[in-house]
Amino acid sequence: MSQPESTTLVKDIGEKGLLERLQQFCPPEIVGDDAAVVTTQPGKSLVVTTDMLVDEVHFGDRTTTPEAAGWRAAAANLSDLAAMGASPLGITIALGVPNDTPVNWIEQLYQGITQCLQKFDTFVIGGDVCRSSVKTIAITAFGEVHPERIIRRSTAQVGDAIVATGVHGASRAGLELLLQLETRQSFSNSTQQKLIQAHQHPQPRLDVLPILWEIISQFQHQTENANTCIHVAGMDSSDGLADAVLQICQMSQVGARVERSLIPLPDELKNWSSQQALEWALYGGEDFELVLCLPPDPAQALVQRLGKGAAIVGEITNDSEVYLVDQTGKTPDEVLSLKRGFQHF
């Protein structure tokens, strides 16, 4: 009664069969108990984040393969850990699927998840599967951080430089290419691939953390008072660069000036509408870069070390608003607002 692998459905193998298939994506020592056990380092704080993704809201087979949906879900959670300054310890996955979901679809989803996790030396440590009329994934990621290195949104200070760790707008451009096929005519094949890759396989910026703390340590040692503590505020740009700056300013009760010409846009969009590219950078989201606020000197050192589009895009001010400004004077100053970001309801 065996069927070709690609047409085996969840109902053909049942819950236990599905769990057995999915256990191959977990370290073997972790499987088989009521919960997973994780060893943490002494003196570190636990950091926890969770995300739910629902078919047709967050992913659809039209724009996203199951493997890419998995990668993106894992990347979004690792990016939240990076935004807190934390190193990943593992993730759990709760999966709800209809009876007639191909097992193959689920395995590809898990392949995408584990490929992303492997790149950042972490694992699936547990999960749950259940029946649902709509494909749903809830991922919870755990990390650990030294308590003095927690990056919060609420600690930005007037005078801080605002660092964006890479280009913004590429993920949204990739989505546009997937949704509006006619847009593709404006781009070469290799450019299309790069933008679609940015959308489907975003890279959480965990690599920024050791560089950041190395630079912070250097600057702290250079100051006359070795006890001076350089605070870093920040978050990730999962909902766009504008949202990140606005959230940080709101939580820190400060304002900011962001300079239009300093926002790093993808090279691939240089010949595209600059107004559209800027919109995507500010409001597109899912670039999963970090937006960090720290004093100008270490900020400059960080940008130089990171390269590849990292830039100081503005500064924290004592205004009550976040202004998008134009040094050239061509465009009038604009007040940025959260209302233009993605709302789930």
Add this chain to the structure above:
Amino acid sequence: MSQPESTTLVKDIGEKGLLERLQQFCPPEIVGDDAAVVTTQPGKSLVVTTDMLVDEVHFGDRTTTPEAAGWRAAAANLSDLAAMGASPLGITIALGVPNDTPVNWIEQLYQGITQCLQKFDTFVIGGDVCRSSVKTIAITAFGEVHPERIIRRSTAQVGDAIVATGVHGASRAGLELLLQLETRQSFSNSTQQKLIQAHQHPQPRLDVLPILWEIISQFQHQTENANTCIHVAGMDSSDGLADAVLQICQMSQVGARVERSLIPLPDELKNWSSQQALEWALYGGEDFELVLCLPPDPAQALVQRLGKGAAIVGEITNDSEVYLVDQTGKTPDEVLSLKRGFQHF
């Protein structure tokens, strides 16, 4: 434009409005960043478990108020922590709901969750909300445990006594009363309430852990070799008593004999069909008691300390099967099987 509170829908207040309402269920210091930070005790291991619950599969408004659905979801996760020997640190909640869900329904759900958590001194530490065509809750619970006190399924030893920490079958009986209204005629009002309460507000047995370790410590000190380590194997009975014994035996590569007459059934079912009550105890599930395997002397001491239906229900053997036996000889021995438990697909 204000509406009566009970008819306000999620789409009326939007994502940010909903998040603001839900933040009242979290400790204020935890809200506002990309992830939650939790302080752990040095030398303890982190324990993580996750569950997804879907409307109409796991709960329906016919048998479960939103408050009870919330309590049960929280209890199930805390029970998994108890089953590992862990004390809770907190939970995260990912919630997917349709646009037209009354906000009141969601608040009652969270009330149920937090009422259960408060009883066990723990909190909601983070979450996510998103749109979905079917109400879905994914809960992830974190706890901590001293590495030497982790309770695993795989460490049961031949000769261990099998302890059930309380009565089994009450939750399934309560469900029956909710589903089959005509069944209610067989029970007094107060009996009905007790059984329905067992189904809607199960109590995770975190209270067993300090008692267990106190007894284990006493017995270890009494042995001539103070280094003798008494292992405790176990899990919770979320899928029924039979499932728990079978899973422990399978993971420990041992067999067991469970004595029919020793299985503690609810007093409320004493005048009910004893065969039906036994079926519910073995296969009904959701009693969320602990099933623990440990040497007979400390097992006896534990049962005496716990009272209220706790009992030694059998012993671990070197058989390859789990037998349900009858000391009186009235019923022939029966081999228990996992196949009769609940399968999600």
